[in-house]
Amino acid sequence: MKLVFHEGVDKKNLTITYDNGLTWQKHPLSKNNIPVEEIIEAETHAPYLKISIIGLYKEDAFDNNEDFYINAESGRIEFFRNLNRKDNLRYKLKLEGVLDDIGQNNHKNTIRKEVDEMAVIRQNPMLGTDESVRMSYNTKAALIQKKERDLIKSNSGQFYYQELFYKKIGQWNADFTEKEIEEFYVSNFDENFRKSAYGQRIANTIADLELDEGTIAPRFSQKGLDGKIIDLINYKDKYVLIDFWATWCKPCVQNLPLLQELAKKYKSKGVVTILISSDSDEEEWKNFIEEHNLDMIHVRDVEDSIGGTWKTNYIPQTFLIDKEGKIIYSAKVSKDESLEKLKRILEEI
Numbered sequence: 001m002k003l004v005f006h007e008g009v010d011k012k013n014l015t016i017t018y019d020n021g022l023t024w025q026k027h028p029l030s031k032n033n034i035p036v037e038e039i040i041e042a043e044t045h046a047p048y049l050k051i052s053i054i055g056l057y058k059e060d061a062f063d064n065n066e067d068f069y070i071n072a073e074s075g076r077i078e079f080f081r082n083l084n085r086k087d088n089l090r091y092k093l094k095l096e097g098v099l100d101d102i103g104q105n106n107h108k109n110t111i112r113k114e115v116d117e118m119a120v121i122r123q124n125p126m127l128g129t130d131e132s133v134r135m136s137y138n139t140k141a142a143l144i145q146k147k148e149r150d151l152i153k154s155n156s157g158q159f160y161y162q163e164l165f166y167k168k169i170g171q172w173n174a175d176f177t178e179k180e181i182e183e184f185y186v187s188n189f190d191e192n193f194r195k196s197a198y199g200q201r202i203a204n205t206i207a208d209l210e211l212d213e214g215t216i217a218p219r220f221s222q223k224g225l226d227g228k229i230i231d232l233i234n235y236k237d238k239y240v241l242i243d244f245w246a247t248w249c250k251p252c253v254q255n256l257p258l259l260q261e262l263a264k265k266y267k268s269k270g271v272v273t274i275l276i277s278s279d280s281d282e283e284e285w286k287n288f289i290e291e292h293n294l295d296m297i298h299v300r301d302v303e304d305s306i307g308g309t310w311k312t313n314y315i316p317q318t319f320l321i322d323k324e325g326k327i328i329y330s331a332k333v334s335k336d337e338s339l340e341k342l343k344r345i346l347e348e349i
Helices: 104-122 131-154 159-172 178-188 191-195 197-207 250-269 282-291 305-309 340-347
Strands: 002-005 015-019 024-026 036-039 049-054 065-070 076-081 091-096 221-223 229-231 239-245 271-277 297-300 317-321 327-330
Touching (some): 065 091, 104 131, 104 159, 131 159, 159 178, 159 197, 178 197, 191 197, 221 297, 239 250, 239 340, 250 340, 282 297, 317 340
Parallel strands (some): 002 076, 239 271, 271 297
Antiparallel strands (some): 002 036, 015 049, 049 065, 239 317, 317 327
C-alpha cells in the first residue's frame, strides 16, 4: 500500500490511520514536505485495509475525513495540492486499488428512504417534546435496524457486511443483550470466519458488552452530592441498588418514583441506593434532585469513569449487588424494563 505526496502537499495538515482487521493504527508520516513515496507495511487480518484520511479540507467545520477500502498490496493514493481556490478541498487524490463498492451501495440504497425521512424529522423542533414525532423517528430507526440485520444475515460472507456488523454491535446492545447478539453472530457467520483473527475481534467485542449477573461489581470511588467520597467498598455486608441515569433521559426520569419508593421501603433491610448521573451541568443536576426530593445517595459521573467500567453503553441501567459484592440483578441482562423482577428480588431479601 503506497502513499505518494506531490509538490505543495503539507503533511502537517494530514493524519492517516488504517484498520488492519484487528486494530486502528496511525501511519507515521515523514516530517519533510519534499515529494516522496511512502509505504504502509501492514500485516492485514481482513480482506482489505480501511484507510481514513483526516485533513483533506481547509475548514475544520467540514466533515474533515474520507474513508476508503483499499487493496493492501496494490493500493496507491496520490496527494496533489488543490489549485482551485473556490472550493474547500485542500488536496486532491488519485486512487488506485480502491474498492468503490464492496457492498456499501446496496446498504445505502436499502435504507436511503428511512435515512432521508429521519433527516427531515431531526429538523422538526418538536422532536424533543412531541411524543408522536419522537415515536415516528424511533419507528424509522427500528426499521433501519431490521433492514441492516436482514442484509447482514444475507451477506455474512462479504467483508463489508462483516464490518457493518462489527460497527453496529454497540448500537444494537441498546435493544439486544450480549447473549442475543452472540447468538446472532454464531447463527449467521460461518465457523471459519469466526475462528479468523477478524472474527475473534468481533467475538471479543461482543463478550465485553456488559457485566453478567454473578460477576463481582467493579469498585468505584467518587465524590458525592454532599462532597463526601462515595466508595463502593464501604457498603460491604449491604445490598446496593445502583441506577445509572441523567436528568435529560426521559426513561430514566420515569423510573425515579419507583426507585425512590424501593429505596425508602428497603432501607431498613440494609439496602443502599446510589444514583449515578451522567449530567454535565452540575447545577441542573443538583436542582433536579432538590426539586424532586430524591432522598438517595448521588454521584455525578461526568467523565464516564464509573459507567465505563460498568459497561453502561446507554441509560437507564439498574443493578443490584448482594452482600458479597456480586451483581445479582441487571435490568439489561434480565430485559426487565419495568423493574418487576427487581421488585420480586427485593421482596425476598
